[in-house]
Structure formats: structure tokens, C-alpha cells
Amino acid sequence: MERRQRALDIARRAGAEAVLASTPASVAWLTGFAAEIDSGPSPFGLPPLALLAADDAPVLIVSDDDAEGAAATGCEVRSYRGFSVEPLDAVGGASRALVEVAGGRRVAVEAGSLPAALAAGLDWVDAGAELASARAVKDPDELALIRAAIELCDVGQREARRHAEPGLTELELWARVRGGIESAAGARTPILADLVAGPRTAATGGAPEGRTMAAGELVLCDLVPRRTGYWGDSCATFALEEPSAVARENHRRASDRLAQILDAVRPGVVAGDLDALARDGLDYPHHSGHGLGCDWHEEPRIVPGSETVLEAGMVVAFEPGCYEHGEGVRVEQVVLVTADGCEVLSGHGLEL
């Protein structure tokens, strides 16, 4: 895989012989193993680690609880005791396994996530930022996984429109959206989301709450599910029954900007220039877009002044918004940068 070679090159430039991934994103990127991320740390095991010293053979270091899933990736697995009635020692178990696998080599690590107890046994140098940036251009097998994650976005956006109605709370709608996504995935699914109706749309979003939705209100639904280690992203804004004139105008302006950006995307375009094009005539307090893959926000970040140059194989979500006069609208699609433009990967509707 192209990406493993890039990771090793980063290690070499940092004077190291191997890469040690400790973020769920980099572990998934190098090995295909998707760490559990939806209930916080476990007393039985540390988050998985992946050590890459040659471009064809990462070693996954996981607790016994993850050993079967780790082996299914085809990577070599070193496991330590997980769920057990014995005394807890996840840190000791992971630490000993790591020292053996690292074998005294100097390793390029992600120092923003590698626990100090594990770093203590290593000769390390930080390459976290370089590894994160190296994920921007996707390999073909990654594109297939991103497409599958975006299918879950399409399902969720369809469910949102299907079930949204006055009298339901945001949380009741959320339960139906999430239920639809998880049924389609066949598994529990981590999902970041904005799901708000009415006044909170003007504040760009937020988590669903107990507030009851009313006729005429906008629903802003931004769904970011993870499937097999890769994230999808999507946003649509729609009205419960008849939208106001303000909502129509905001929707028209945001949609127009999205169309303009997609028209401009191609290799060689500078991210900061795309950001300026997206904001032309709009005033929103967030990025205009971002890369996604093993993380839900990565390079290329479409933000003011960014000098990142788009390349074929990058996957980018664009999401201009118009939040004026008390009603917020955001529209978002994910695209793959191709040799001469882009392919829209998102399949959800953007109508108001």
C-alpha cells in the first residue's frame, strides 16, 4: 500500500526506523483495524497500537479482547491480557508487548496520544502532525471504505426527512436516524452529529435535545458516521412543512456557493482559494470544508489562507452555510478529487 510507504518515509526523515501509530485514525490507516471509540477508555485494555517497520507488515498490539478483530486484518498481532478476573494491568501488559515489538528501534510516534507510560520504554521522536497530513491522499482500498461510510450518511439523511415532523423532539428524531443507520450498517456505529431545529439552526448546529419541533421550522442535520474505520460526512437542511422566505433565501445562497466550489475543484487548486470562493457573499464562523477518511477532519482543510494544494485522490467535504436572520442553512457534499475535476460521492438530497 502506498500509504505505508509514505509513513515509513516520514519515520526515516525523522531519523527513525519504524512508525508507531497510537491514534485510532492512524491505526486504522496503517492496518485496517477500527478501534472501539464510543465509550471511552477501558480498564481492561489500552487503545490499540500499530508498529510499522517495513511496508508490508505492521504489528498490531492489542488486548486479548481485540485480538480476533485484529487478526482479521491480516496483520501480525501481539496481544496482552484483556477482560479477565485477574488483577488489572492493561498498562503493564501493553508496555511489555510494545517494548518487545519495538525491539530497541528508534520509532516515530504520535506523542499527542501515546501514553507516557508506553513512551517511557521507547527511543522515540514525534511525527504526529506529519502522519496526520500524510493521510490526505487516499489509496483505492480506502476510497471503497469511504464510499461505504457515505452510504450510511445517505441512509441517515433519508431517515431524517422521512421521520421529521412537528411534535417530535430532536432526540426522538435522532433515535430514528441513528436506528436507521445502525440497521443499515448491521452494527452499532459511532456517529458525530448536529441535529437541531428552529432557533438553534442559526447557531450552526449542536447535539439533539429534548426540544419539540414545530411546523415551519428548519431542521439542520449533519451526520458523520464511522464504518470500518472510515468516516462519512453529510449535511442537509430542510423545512418542516413550508419554509419561510428567509429560509429559502439562505438555502439559495448556501447552495449556490456549494455549486460554485464543486465547479472549481481540481488538482492544483489551493485550499485557501477555494475557501475564499466559498465565503464570497457569506459570513459563517466555520471552515468551508475538510478532508476526511480515518479522521472526520483532516487535510486538506478548506480554511482561510491555507496553502495546501489539492491533489487527485483527496476526499473533501464542502459545507458552506448561511445563518442569517435567525434561520441557519448548511449544505454539504463529499467529493473525490479526480484528474480533471471531482466526483460527488454524496447521494443525499439537498432540497429545502
Place this chain on the structure above:
Amino acid sequence: MERRQRALDIARRAGAEAVLASTPASVAWLTGFAAEIDSGPSPFGLPPLALLAADDAPVLIVSDDDAEGAAATGCEVRSYRGFSVEPLDAVGGASRALVEVAGGRRVAVEAGSLPAALAAGLDWVDAGAELASARAVKDPDELALIRAAIELCDVGQREARRHAEPGLTELELWARVRGGIESAAGARTPILADLVAGPRTAATGGAPEGRTMAAGELVLCDLVPRRTGYWGDSCATFALEEPSAVARENHRRASDRLAQILDAVRPGVVAGDLDALARDGLDYPHHSGHGLGCDWHEEPRIVPGSETVLEAGMVVAFEPGCYEHGEGVRVEQVVLVTADGCEVLSGHGLEL
């Protein structure tokens, strides 16, 4: 608070002047601030840190995105740039804020979670295991939060029985259970869960999947939601329509053991002895119980050979199971150890 004094005592015994919490559990324990834990690491901010140098004044070190919630705890807050269109530098921001707050003091840390990049700027000693054990006896304000979390368990168990029916998939039932819990909480809620029907009950549990449930099958439902930083826990097993004779017998045996344990709980009892009492006549591959609070599994662990002595103020979940002849039953209740016995905090039904 009693617990802050215990944490400082641990630091002093380790030769340090302050405690630095970096797990969500210890941060919640010392400050009341519940870190987001249900979608993995964020590129915009590191997990919150709490530095305690005197027993009345922890400092929370968080990204801007968490600053408002952190301030609501009454703790002092030091924040660094979070969600932004500027270049990403969460590690640098957190690191600089931490160095300033620590002010050159030697700190007792949780080295199994503190990132190496943050530890690099500190004079530190590991006290992670001691801090985790110190959480076992709860302060009165913690008990109120645990009771509130257990109310969510009761809601979820009621929803499971109300909606479970042949023809539904495990995931469809899960969506209703989670939806009920989140509506009762008024917010998205992290939940660990076993929710399986039929053959998988014999394997003690697992995550809900797409399998359709059938009449006569057992449903094993173990719900562990977090509310305001504190976890509840609960398990019940019930039949879809008529249970088999095997299921009845397994349920009788597990329930009998649970009653025996609760009868025996009081200060001074040794955890390993309770474990032996729970397993008498049963053969299950997991613990007989565990403490819970800011973590979902902590001291006192009710496991073979444990020498931990129960004390008043501990909160313990007991969960014997009988998984014989292809149908698994587990029953679980959470109790508070009182001066002369225990009080059952769980309100959910345990009938088959």
C-alpha cells in the same frame, strides 16, 4: 470533598505536590466535568486535564470548545484554542497551558493515559493505579449522581421489555432502548451494552446485531449508561413469550445466587469471599461484580482471591450468570454498602 483530600494524600505519598488527572474518570471524579467520550479523539482538542494542588481548587485544562462546560463546575479553567479555522495545534495548546498551570511542581500523573507530549514538559511520577483504587468509596454528592445514572438503567430496562417482540432485530430493539434512555436524559448518552437474543445469550452477551429475534428466545440486556460523568449498570434476562424449562432453571439459579450475595454484603466482607459465594454452584467466565462510579468497572472488583475489604459508601454491581444448555441468564443489581448491610439502588425488574 473527601475525595480530593484522598487524591492529594496519594500525591504526597508518591513524593509529589499535585495530582494531574488525564482519564475522563479521574477528571470527573475531581472536578465534576464529564469529558466527551463517544466519538474518539478530536483534532481540535485533547481530552480534558485536571490539576489539583489544594483540596478546594482544581484547575481544568480544556480546549475552548469545553470551556463553558468546564466553568459550570465551579473549577478554575485554563483553555486553549479549540475548533477554529486557524492551523491545528491542540497538542501545543494543551502542552503550554499545562506547563503554566503545573508551575514546575512535581506531579502525580496517570501515565497510562497522559500523552507523552504533555508529560515531556513535566516532572512526573505515576500514580494511576492508586488514583483508580481511591475512587471506590463514594462521597454523598457522587451517590446522588450514581442514583441518577441508575434511573436511566431502569428506563432502558423498561423500554427493552416494552418493545421486545419476535420479528424485531436486536438492533431495532436497541434503537428503542437507547432512544428511551436519551429522551429521559434529555441528551445524547454514552452507553455500553450487551443486547443479544437466542443462542448468543449462552456466550454471556455482545453488541446488538441484525439478527431477528424469535418467540421463545431469551433476551439478555445489560445496560451501562453514563450521566453527568457517572455510570449506572444493570442486567436483566427475559423471555420473548414462553421461556423454556432450561431458561427457568438457569434464571432460578442465577437469581438465587444474587439474593445470597446481597444478603451477605456489609462492611468488612472480603471481595474474594463474596465472589466465592456468588459462584457456588455456577460456572461463569466473568467477574461476580465490580465497583462503579466515574468508571464502569473499578474497585471493589468481585473476583476470585480479591483481598479488597468492603467499606460503607462503596457502590457495587453484582451480576452472577448461568449460561448452561444453550441459554444464558444474567441478573444484576447495583447496591450501596451501608453501615450494616446494603441498599439496592437498582429499580429494574429481574423476572424472566
